[in-house]
Amino acid sequence: MSTETLNGAAELRAFLRGLPGVDQVGAEERAARLATRSVKTTAKAEAIDLAISMVDLTTLEGADTAGKVRALCAKAAHPDPADAAVPRVAAVCVYSDMVDVAVRSLAGTDVKVASVATAFPSGRAPLEAKLADTRAAVAAGAAEIDMVIDRGAFLAGDYSKVFDEITAVKEACGGAHLKVILETGELVTLDNVRRASWLAMRAGADFIKTSTGKVSPAATPPVTLVMLEAVRDYRAATGRQVGVKPAGGIRTTKDAIRYLVLVNETAGPDWLSPEWFRLGASSLLNDLLMQRRKLATGVYSGPDYFTLD
């Protein structure tokens, strides 16, 4: 994918500051209105399967073990062992030292391995350490890299530092896809979310992602709405399509379906596939499986029926 060449820091700053401001009240009102759309029966069954296929099944804990990652991978490849019709998730997302375990566990499946990198979640490390982290994850077989931006530099207005770091990480990714985490819970305003989205896309992001899951608030519908508008407008301006990944705090089927409605009504149906939209979550999958089974059988199988996420 091609990225734009920039005429320098001044042009970038002028461009980002020249973006139209976000109507915060309007964005919140529109997200709330779309959340009331009801999706029932056949459409709901299709939405649940689509949501399952979009999950980046995540474990990002200091206490992660190889055994936990192997169990997560087994679940990613066969979410409901009793029902082969349940789709696989899109990816598992782990720390870089767990990539080789995940790659071996998922061999022969089409579930991707995504690795967080660049001193996740804080992003506080020298660039060389961030690039080494990225290269190690790619060398171990990660197909996707989830990097964090330097929020300190962004909030200080040093947009070119953030831009240069993303382009360097993109280069270190080689053929791996790059998701750029904006950590919107630290960006203070929706104007900043719009600016960070454009900055990441112009620097070569394949996906823009809301959050690490370690900062509150994590993904929210208004923030995701602003990011969906950004990818829509960026494609209209450049012809290049960029994906979106809300992550953190998404736990219920109702939440997941609300995000799918938001995608359809904001960016449009071209984004309604795992290639262009993901849900980053550690514990959403079980609820999707329970609701799927309830819809199919009319019987609610409690959380004990499925293995823990």
Ligand SMILES: O=C[C@H](O)COP(=O)(O)O
């Ligand atoms: O990228 C995904 C998040 O780290 C997971 O957050 P969660 O545990 O709130 O689902």
